[in-house]
Amino acid sequence: MSSKITDIYLRYLDEKASRAELDTLFQYFEEASQEDLEALIELGFNNQPQTVRDLEIDASLNRVHTRLLAYQGSSKPRVMRWRTVGFSIAASILIIFGIFHFLTKPKLQDLKDVNPPTASLLIKDAKGTTYSVTDQKDSVWTTENIIYQLVDSQTLRLSLAKNSVKPVEQTFYTERSDFKFVLEDGSTITLNAHSSLKLPIPFDSKERKVELVGEGYFDIAHDASRPFKVWASNNLIEVLGTQFNIRNYPEDQAVTTSLIKGSIALSEHGGTERIILSPGQKAISDASGINVLGSGTKQATAWTTRYFAYEDGELSTILSDLGRWYNVDIDTQSTPAEKRIYMKINKDKKLSEVLKLLGATSNLSFTLVDGKIHTDTTGLEKY
Missing domain, CATH: 2.60.120.1440 (Jelly Rolls)
Incomplete structure (x- = not known):
């Protein structure tokens, strides 16, 4: 990882990066290895005040996602025009994955969980x-x-x-x-x-x-x-x-x-x-x-490389995919309509880890009760 990329990334976190620098940064996000991305994100957190490092997952993710949407020039996700915003979308997915990895590492708990499947x-x-x-x-x-x-x-x-x-x-x-x-x-x-x-x-x-x-x-x-x-x-x-x-x-x-x-x-x-x-x-x-x-x-073929990956994906579609993969049911009545998500995570993770990331990305809460995923249910242990 070059010092130039490191400098641009820190400027990005301080909201001082130019449009040209953002293009360079997002190109790097597209091409860098997962190890380099994790090192860069960890560096960014180490350079933030302690209060920022201690933020909850959803607050941190929303902060990054909001900036990326602002970079795209819109306060709402767009269904098309991926050719012009592809790098920013790719970056949002990778940044979200990286932040989740570091913020949740010491916090993950095995609640009522489901392991990834074995081949059948x-x-x-x-x-x-x-x-x-x-x-x-x-x-x-x-x-x-x-x-x-x-x-x-x-x-x-x-x-x-x-x-x-x-x-x-x-x-x-x-x-x-x-x-x-x-x-x-x-x-x-x-x-x-x-x-x-x-x-x-x-x-x-x-x-x-x-x-x-x-x-x-x-x-x-x-x-x-x-x-x-x-x-x-x-x-x-x-x-x-x-x-x-x-x-x-x-x-x-x-x-x-x-x-x-x-x-x-x-x-x-x-x-x-x-x-x-x-x-x-x-x-x-x-x-x-x-x-x-x-x-x-x-995005359509990400599943063949062992990833769940969504660019402006509908929450109902994401939950259906999780239901098939982990063999659990979905409470469709509690799923918000028109909720759209940017997310990428390895399919070999436990269901609890995927739901934690999904909750942080969507600013919603999820529970797994009797083999069924519920959205925004109160009074129960949440992911």
């Missing part, structure tokens, strides 16, 4: 039999001419025992954790928690078609003679070879498709509209139709 995957075969992959005694087994190889605790490779066999339909279900698949054509698909993927093995000679419920990240092997198609509710996503993410949880009441690389075409069942996405774009399909937004792919 269920397979439903063509006969309707369901079994657990992670319960298999051997790392390699064969069923109906399909070879299953458990590469590691969260990766399953699929291949054929014989060529030109009749396709066998398989459905894969993730429970609390994510799981990665390497398909027989070389494509890879990663499923998020509480998701399912239905596909034939092997694929048809003319197309490769799968059905997704939940969320999946796709890295598709190029094959011009066999386009890859994903059905997600009422939406059809067609590709030749590309990287993209699809979020299709029923409670979202929308299908969100984010394109990282290549090109994909989107259409709705029975509709005549066909939309082509370019890298960096995402499309949200709901009852009103398909809407294309300018960016959002980095």
